[in-house]
Each structure stands twice: as C-alpha cells, then as structure tokens.
Amino acid sequence: MSTALPAFSSIDPKHIESKLSSLLTQQREQISTLLNDLCEPTWDTLMTPLEKLSAELHNFWSPISHLHNVKDSEDLRSAYLACLPLLSEFSTWLGHHHGLFKALQQLKASTHFHDLDTAQQTIINNELRDFKLAGIDLSATDKERYATIASELSTLSTQFEANLLDTSDTWQHLVTDRQQLDGLPERFITASEKKATDCGKTGWLLTLDAPSYLTVMQHAKDASLREQLYQAYCTRASDQGPHNPDKDNSSIMHNIMTLNLELSQLLGFNNTAEYSLATKMINHPDEVFEFIDELLKASQPQAQKEFETLQHYAQSELKLDDLNAWDIAYASEQYRHQYYDLSDEMLRPYFPAPQVIQGLLTIAERLFHLKISECDAFDTWHDDVQCYQVTDQSGNLISHFYLDLYARNNKRGGAWMDDCRNRYLSDTNTLEHPVTFITCNFMPPTDDAPALLSHDDVVTLFHEFGHATQHMLTQVNYLGVSGITGIPWDAVEVASQFLENYAWQEDCLQLLSKHYQTGESLPAELFAKMQRAKHFQSAMGMIRQLEFSLFDFRLHIEFNPEQPDAIQACLDSVRSMTSLYPLPKYNRFQHGFSHIFAGGYSAGYYSYKWAEVMAADIFSLFENHGHFDPTTAQRYKDTFLALGGSIPPLDVFIKMCGRKPSTIALLNQTGIAVEATS
Numbered sequence: 248m249s250t251a252l253p254a255f256s257s258i259d260p261k262h263i264e265s266k267l268s269s270l271l272t273q274q275r276e277q278i279s280t281l282l283n284d285l286c287e288p289t290w291d292t293l294m295t296p297l298e299k300l301s302a303e304l305h306n307f308w309s310p311i312s313h314l315h316n317v318k319d320s321e322d323l324r325s326a327y328l329a330c331l332p333l334l335s336e337f338s339t340w341l342g343h344h345h346g347l348f349k350a351l352q353q354l355k356a357s358t359h360f361h362d363l364d365t366a367q368q369t370i371i372n373n374e375l376r377d378f379k380l381a382g383i384d385l386s387a388t389d390k391e392r393y394a395t396i397a398s399e400l401s402t403l404s405t406q407f408e409a410n411l412l413d414t415s416d417t418w419q420h421l422v423t424d425r426q427q428l429d430g431l432p433e434r435f436i437t438a439s440e441k442k443a444t445d446c447g448k449t450g451w452l453l454t455l456d457a458p459s460y461l462t463v464m465q466h467a468k469d470a471s472l473r474e475q476l477y478q479a480y481c482t483r484a485s486d487q488g489p490h491n492p493d494k495d496n497s498s499i500m501h502n503i504m505t506l507n508l509e510l511s512q513l514l515g516f517n518n519t520a521e522y523s524l525a526t527k528m529i530n531h532p533d534e535v536f537e538f539i540d541e542l543l544k545a546s547q548p549q550a551q552k553e554f555e556t557l558q559h560y561a562q563s564e565l566k567l568d569d570l571n572a573w574d575i576a577y578a579s580e581q582y583r584h585q586y587y588d589l590s591d592e593m594l595r596p597y598f599p600a601p602q603v604i605q606g607l608l609t610i611a612e613r614l615f616h617l618k619i620s621e622c623d624a625f626d627t628w629h630d631d632v633q634c635y636q637v638t639d640q641s642g643n644l645i646s647h648f649y650l651d652l653y654a655r656n657n658k659r660g661g662a663w664m665d666d667c668r669n670r671y672l673s674d675t676n677t678l679e680h681p682v683t684f685i686t687c688n689f690m691p692p693t694d695d696a697p698a699l700l701s702h703d704d705v706v707t708l709f710h711e712f713g714h715a716t717q718h719m720l721t722q723v724n725y726l727g728v729s730g731i732t733g734i735p736w737d738a739v740e741v742a743s744q745f746l747e748n749y750a751w752q753e754d755c756l757q758l759l760s761k762h763y764q765t766g767e768s769l770p771a772e773l774f775a776k777m778q779r780a781k782h783f784q785s786a787m788g789m790i791r792q793l794e795f796s797l798f799d800f801r802l803h804i805e806f807n808p809e810q811p812d813a814i815q816a817c818l819d820s821v822r823s824m825t826s827l828y829p830l831p832k833y834n835r836f837q838h839g840f841s842h843i844f845a846g847g848y849s850a851g852y853y854s855y856k857w858a859e860v861m862a863a864d865i866f867s868l869f870e871n872h873g874h875f876d877p878t879t880a881q882r883y884k885d886t887f888l889a890l891g892g893s894i895p896p897l898d899v900f901i902k903m904c905g906r907k908p909s910t911i912a913l914l915n916q917t918g919i920a921v922e923a924t925s
C-alpha cells in the first residue's frame with residue numbers, strides 16, 4: 248500500500264509551469280505509444296495504463312490547485328493561471344483523441360467487455376459518453392472552436408473567482424466610535440481591534456470575510472453600519488458599490504454564459520441546461536422544474552407567514568417600520584433570541600474546535616467502525632492544518648485527511664471538501680489509498696480563547712466530513728469511479744447532507760460540546776431550545792435555496808447572448824415569483840455566485856435540494872431503527888459510501904431504501920406542513 252502524502256512545502260511556483268508542461272508532453276507520448284502498440288484492447292492493456300497516467304497527473308496537480316485555494320500568492324496565482332490553458336489543451340487533446348475513442352469502442356464491442364465487473368463497464372461507458380460530449384463527432388473547424396471555448400471558459404471562471412476574492416479582501420471599514428459596535432459580541436470586538444492594530448490603525452477594523460460579515464449583519468444595532476457592510480458585500484466584483492471597477496465580473500459572466508451556450512449548441516443540445524443533464528441523475532429539465540415546484544408550493548404559504556411574523560416583530564419591538572434587506576438577519580437574530588432565547592453566541596462557548604473535532608471523530612468511528620488518529624509529523628502549508636489517519640479496527644490503513652479550519656487572508660472563502668488522492672489498484676497491484684482536504688473558514692482562536700464554533704459551523708464541518716467519508720471509505724478499486732469520482736453532481740451531496748443529521752442528535756451533541764471555560768457539556772435545556780429553533784424560518788430558508796436553483800436552471804435555458812441584461816432580467820423574473828421582500832437595486836448577488844460561474848454547478852445548483860431530498864429519506868430509515876443502528880449503518884456503508892460512481896445513483900438509493908426518493912421526509916425534517924402539498 249502506498250502511504251506517501253504530498254510534499255506541499257517543496258512546491259515552488261517558479262517550476263510549476265515547466266514541470267506540468269513536461270509531464271503533459273510525456274503523457275502525450277506515452278498515450279500515443281500505448282495506442283500504437285495496442286493489438287487487442289482489454290482492461291489490462293488499455294484501461295490500467297490509462298488510469299495510472301490519470302492518477303499521476305491528478306497527484307501532481309491536486310496539491311497545486313489546493314494551494315491556489317488556501318495559500319494564494321501573486322507568484323502562485325500567475326503560475327496557476329499559466330497552467331490552466333495547458334491542462335485544458337491536454338484534456339481537449341485527450342477528449343478528441345480518435346485513436347483512443349476507437350480503442351474504447353472496440354473494447355466495448357468485444358466479448359471481453361461482458362467479463363468485466365460493473366465498475367469497469369461503467370468507466371468505459373462514461374468514457375464513451377464523455378467523448379461524445381467532448382465533440383468527437385464534430386467537424387475539424389468545430390473541434391477547433393470547441394478547444395478555444397473550453398480554454399477561454401477555464402480562464403474566465405478563474406478570473407471570476409479572483410475578482411471576488413480581491414474585492415472581498417481589499418474592502419475594509421475602520422470604526423472609530425465604539426458605540427457603532429453596540430450589540431456585537433465582545434470577542435468579535437476584540438478580534439476587530441486586533442485586526443486594526445495589526446494594520447497600524449486605531450479603532451476596530453471590519454472586513455468582508457464571511458464570519459465577520461455575518462456577525463455584523465446579525466448583531467450590530469447600528470442600521471447604517473449594517474447597510475454599509477451589506478452594500479459592500481452584495482456588490483463585490485460588480486458594477487455597483489465601493490469596489491474597484493476593474494474587478495467587475497459583469498462581462499466575464501456574460502461571456503461565460505455565451506460560451507457555454509455556444510458549446511452546448513455545438514454538441515447538439517438546445518441549451519446549457521440540457522447539456523448539463525446529460526451527465527446527471529435527473530434526465531429531463533421538466534423533472535427538475537417539477538421537483539422544485541413541488542417543494543416551492545409546499546413551502547410558500549409557511550414562508551409568507553414566517554416573514555409576516557418577522558415584519559410585525561420588527562415594527563413593534565425594534566421600531567423598524569420598513570424591513571430592509573440589511574435588517575432581515577438582524578431582526579431574525581433578535582426574534583430568535585427573544586422567542587427562542589437562543590443565539591449563536593450562546594452556543595459558541597460550548598463548541599471549542601478541539602472538542603468538536605474529537606466528537607466528530609468519535610461519532611465517525613462508532614458509526615463506520617473506524618479508528619482515526621492524528622498524525623504527528625507531516626508536510627503542510629500552514630500551522631493551523633491537522634492531518635489524520637483512518638484505519639479499520641484491525642489497524643489497516645484506509646485513508647488520510649487534512650483539516651484546515653480557519654479563515655485567513657489569501658484563502659478562498661466558504662467550506663469545501665476536495666480529493667487529494669483517489670483509491671485505486673495500480674498496475675503493480677499496489678492499492679493507492681484515498682486522501683482528502685477538508686477546508687472551512689471558521690473564526691480563528693484568539694489570544695485568550697480557543698476557536699469557538701457556532702452550531703452552523705459544526706453542521707458545516709459534518710457536511711464536509713460527510714463528503715470525505717464517501718471519498719475515504721470507497722471500496723472501488725478503479726480510479727474512474729472510486730470515492731467521489733464519477734458520481735453525478737445531483738447525487739454528490741447525499742453523503743454530506745446525510746451526515747449533517749448527526750450534528751443535531753442529543754447523544755452526539757454531548758460528545759461535541761464542552762464549555763471552554765466551565766468544561767460542562769451542552770445543557771439539556773439548551774438542546775431543547777436548539778430543537779425548537781431548528782425550524783425557525785425553515786420555509787424562508789427553503790424558498791431562498793429554491794430561488795437560487797430556479798435562477799440557475801432557468802438562466803441556463805433562457806439565456807440570450809443578444810440581450811445585454813439577460814442575467815439580471817432572469818434573476819428579476821425568478822425573484823418576482825419567489826421573493827418575500829424587495830431588494831435594493833444595487834444588489835448584485837449573482838456577481839458572487841461562484842457555484843454557477845466558477846464552481847461547475849451551472850444548471851446544477853438544484854443538485855443540493857435534490858440530494859437533500861435523498862439524504863432526508865435515507866436518514867428517516869435511521870430514525871426508525873436508531874441513528875447508530877449497526878445494520879442500517881452497514882447498509883449505508885456498503886451502498887452510498889462503498890460504491891462510488893460504479894452504479895447509477897438511483898440504483899444505489901434503491902439498494903439502500905428499497906424504493907425511489909420522495910420529498911415527504913425532507914418536508915417533515917424541515918418542519919414544513921406536508922398536508923399543504925396535496
């Protein structure tokens with residue numbers, strides 16, 4: 248078994264481009280030689296060598312791409328940007344390789360194909376499908392155009408993300424009157440003062456990283472301060488607000504949409520949404536609209552009531568006659584505090600990061616019969632990072648994962664899991680073990696307290712760890728469909744959303760909590776309040792996610808390149824159906840919607856909700872038998888966690904649940920009255 252982990256510290260931006268370039272040249276030669284010498288394509292003669300090359304390239308690039316996300320610098324960014332066209336050219340070359348396509352077709356048509364196992368057959372079928380989607384049947388001119396578009400798209404989405412990061416990192420607001428900070432938690436004020444001091448300033452420095460922004464929006468009593476941050480945040484990388492106009496994403500977004508449409512039509516699809524569904528679990532646009540519509544109709548009456556309650560409360564208790572966009576989070580937090588007597592800040596002291604991590608690992612060990620231990624010495628990119636080894640109960644190595652939990656400059660915002668290495672059995676019969684990155688942006692420790700997580704943060708950590716379980720516990724031995732590889736986007740969030748449920752169980756919360764000063768675990772009355780508050784504004788939350796899904800999906804069907812304001816017009820039209828309150832004209836939410844413009848979720852954002860439907864349905868089985876029930880857990884491990892992308896997700900679901908997914912469990916778990924759906 249191979250146990251080597253990447254050497255991050257020896258990655259030198261100066262050499263990245265030349266190393267990649269020679270690796271790609273070498274791979275081109277190896278593939279050409281392989282195909283020239285090939286008489287009879289079989290798994291061993293064709294696929295095994297290809298998987299090896301693919302692993303080699305992935306293992307080279309993945310740590311670099313990761314560093315670009317978590318430790319960006321000018322040198323690294325320019326090396327990274329210089330590499331993107333090389334990678335894109337290579338994958339286009341490979342995706343248009345007639346010799347390889349013919350060899351795969353030959354393999355598929357041979358009697359040998361029927362002797363292969365399901366995972367192997369799926370890989371070959373996926374490859375053939377992807378060849379068609381990569382335009383193997385296109386004319387020479389169209390192929391050339393395809394290559395240009397692919398390369399431009401890759402550069403554009405990186406620019407989109409860079410503009411967003413730059414405008415987020417650059418903007419700051421120095422508060423010099425402490426009164427303006429009324430309502431904000433003491434430790435946040437201390438951290439803001441330190442930020443100012445670190446920059447040689449006197450006062451309190453407010454920034455736009457997500458934890459800082461959200462804290463101000465929820466707690467600052469001063470409406471003008473909230474408005475200022477709101478405006479700066481929702482105009483990042485746009486033509487509005489206080490940002491550098493050179494960092495405006497408007498034309499980048501229009502170009503991304505235009506090129507995506509051209510690419511889809513080149514391949515014979517009517518629009519980008521149809522192109523997107525060619526590789527998804529859901530097959531037809533109507534099925535997407537139907538399931539969104541079902542959830543929307545069930546949620547809207549309750550969402551309207553929730554909003555009216557908030558409006559009434561804001562008028563009578565907070566003297567806010569008009570509930571503005573920058574008042575919603577604040578009023579909601581005040582309402583929640585008053586009626587549920589529960590705020591993020593009340594819970595944070597119970598969730599010091601070290602305890603949460605220990606609890607999470609204990610839960611994972613128990614549920615999946617694992618042993619997880621922290622590595623003492625490993626090569627890293629930052630002192631905050633921890634590395635863990637996962638073994639079975641007899642001590643056999645299964646995988647490694649990295650935890651990088653705290654927000655800092657030059658680190659992309661948000662939380663995500665990424666594959667560093669994939670499990671596969673190499674040509675020398677060596678089992679490569681999977682390695683994953685788990686990255687979050689929690690508020691870091693201060694001088695006098697450990698990092699204290701909100702319960703949302705805890706749920707986020709479970710979400711990303713859930714992804715990691717699917718990557719780490721796969722039993723598939725072939726690179727193309729092992730772990731998270733080869734799983735359609737609209738099924739890829741099942742394992743993550745499933746595991747979130749464990750951050751809500753009372754026995755699990757006992758393991759996850761330990762007051763950082765008193766050492767006491769979460770008191771029963773606080774748990775009861777959390778349960779009550781769990782469904783607070785749940786229909787409003789549902790509508791918000793459905794709005795994003797609908798905007799994304801409709802945009803990729805309706806987009807007209809001739810219409811300069813096509814993106815804004817589509818968003819306005821969706822909002823006219825979904826919005827509970829008007830937003831300021833300057834709001835440019837879409838300019839920061841990385842998921843669809845830079846994250847591969849174009850015409851696929853609905854995937855989150857669809858996966859939630861499935862995850863809720865699966866967890867309802869655990870609710871029936873007990874959430875640590877060994878039989879149910881084993882079945883889950885044998886299906887969703889073991890099978891990777893080797894069989895279609897609907898079949899995996901049916902193996903687990905014995906039937907097709909239904910929206911009932913999700914509506915139930917969200918606290919939305921199910922009878923309203925009929």
Ligand SMILES: [Zn+2]
Pocket residue numbers: 710714740743
């Ligand atoms: Zn996820």
